Amino acid sequence: GENVEQHPSTLSVQEGDSAVIKCTYSDSASNYFPWYKQELGKGPQLIIDIRSNVGEKKDQRIAVTLNKTAKHFSLHITETQPEDSAVYFCAASSPPSNTGKLIFGQGTTLQVKP
Amino acid sequence: KAGVTQTPRYLIKTRGQQVTLSCSPISGHRSVSWYQQTPGQGLQFLFEYFSETQRNKGNFPGRFSGRQFSNSRSEMNVSTLELGDSALYLCASSLTSGSDTQYFGPGTRLTVL
Numbered sequence: 238g239e240n241v242e243q244h245p246s247t248l249s250v251q252e253g254d255s256a257v258i259k260c261t262y263s264d265s266a267s268n269y270f271p272w273y274k275q276e277l278g279k280g281p282q283l284i285i286d287i288r289s290n291v292g293e294k295k296d297q298r299i300a301v302t303l304n305k306t307a308k309h310f311s312l313h314i315t316e317t318q319p320e321d322s323a324v325y326f327c328a329a330s331s332p333p334s335n336t337g338k339l340i341f342g343q344g345t346t347l348q349v350k351p
Numbered sequence: 352k353a354g355v356t357q358t359p360r361y362l363i364k365t366r367g368q369q370v371t372l373s374c375s376p377i378s379g380h381r382s383v384s385w386y387q388q389t390p391g392q393g394l395q396f397l398f399e400y401f402s403e404t405q406r407n408k409g410n411f412p413g414r415f416s417g418r419q420f421s422n423s424r425s426e427m428n429v430s431t432l433e434l435g436d437s438a439l440y441l442c443a444s445s446l447t448s449g450s451d452t453q454y455f456g457p458g459t460r461l462t463v464l
Contacts, residue, residue: 269450280355280441280455281394288450326394330450336407337384337448341394 239264241329243342251350256317258345260327261309269330270303270310271339274323281326285312317349353378355444355456363462369430372459376423376444382406383425384453385417388439397440400425401448429461437463 240263250256262270268289273281287294287301287310294301300313314321324344331338356375364370376383385397396409400419417427423444429436439460443453 271452273455278457280457283452283454286452328394331396337382337399337401337443337445337451337453338396338407338409339384339386339394339453340396341386343393 239329239331239340241327241340241342243327243345245345246343247346247348249348249350250317252317252319254317256312256314256321256347256349258312258325258327258347259309260311260329260342261307262329262340263308264329264332264340265305265308266332267329267340270301271328272301272312273326273328275326275344276323284325314347317347319349319351322347322349355442355454357440357442357456357459359459360457361460361462363464364432365464366432366434368432369428370432370461371426371428372440372442372461374425374427374442374444374456376425376442377454380444380446380454381423382445382448382451383419383423384443384445385425385427386441386443387411388441388458389437394441397427399448406448432463434463437461 242261271286275281303310327342328339382401384399398408419425439458441458443455445451
């Protein structure tokens with residue numbers, strides 16, 4: 238069935254280092270891949286997304302790469318700051334493509350140590 | 352623009368009761384999706400509404416239902432509550448249906464005793 242695997246489940250880095258989170262999806266028909274950041278007591282906040290016709294997208298310190306052949310996508314955060322500490326979720330759209338169903342990974346808890 | 356709002360933010364119910372949660376999407380957004388978030392199962396899709404029609408439904412029992420009004424506001428209802436229904440219920444809105452960017456609200460924390 239539909240599935241998104243996310244690794245690692247926890248990640249601890251020093252401030253200023255880079256962080257990479259990887260996801261693999263199962264349905265080759267998925268065409269939209271958002272990343273969300275969730276802080277304690279809040280709803281998920283969209284930080285970046287990518288569509289299947291693009292291989293890479295950047296927004297300041299955040300970048301996402303997509304490999305459709307291997308069915309995996311990754312989130313890269315450079316120059317991490319303590320305020321980047323949160324839980325990060327990847328997601329993949331679930332066909333049929335005319336509905337908004339997202340399949341989420343299990344989340345990565347990122348801790349940035351000052 | 353105001354974001355997605357959900358009411359109430361916190362709710363405590365007992366087993367067997369029913370509950371109704373409300374979601375107001377971002378102004379102009381016509382699609383509303385609902386998700387259940389638990390520590391064990393993570394974020395799971397419940398259903399999506401677009402123009403008052405249910406477009407898709409997740410793998411949840413019939414006790415979970417929803418609807419959307421002509422102003423795009425949505426409600427979800429859970430009947431005959433079980434302990435396992437304790438979760439954070441999240442609503443997300445998007446401009447249209449399909450693979451469109453979804454913006455989440457703060458959620459309603461439901462505790463079933």
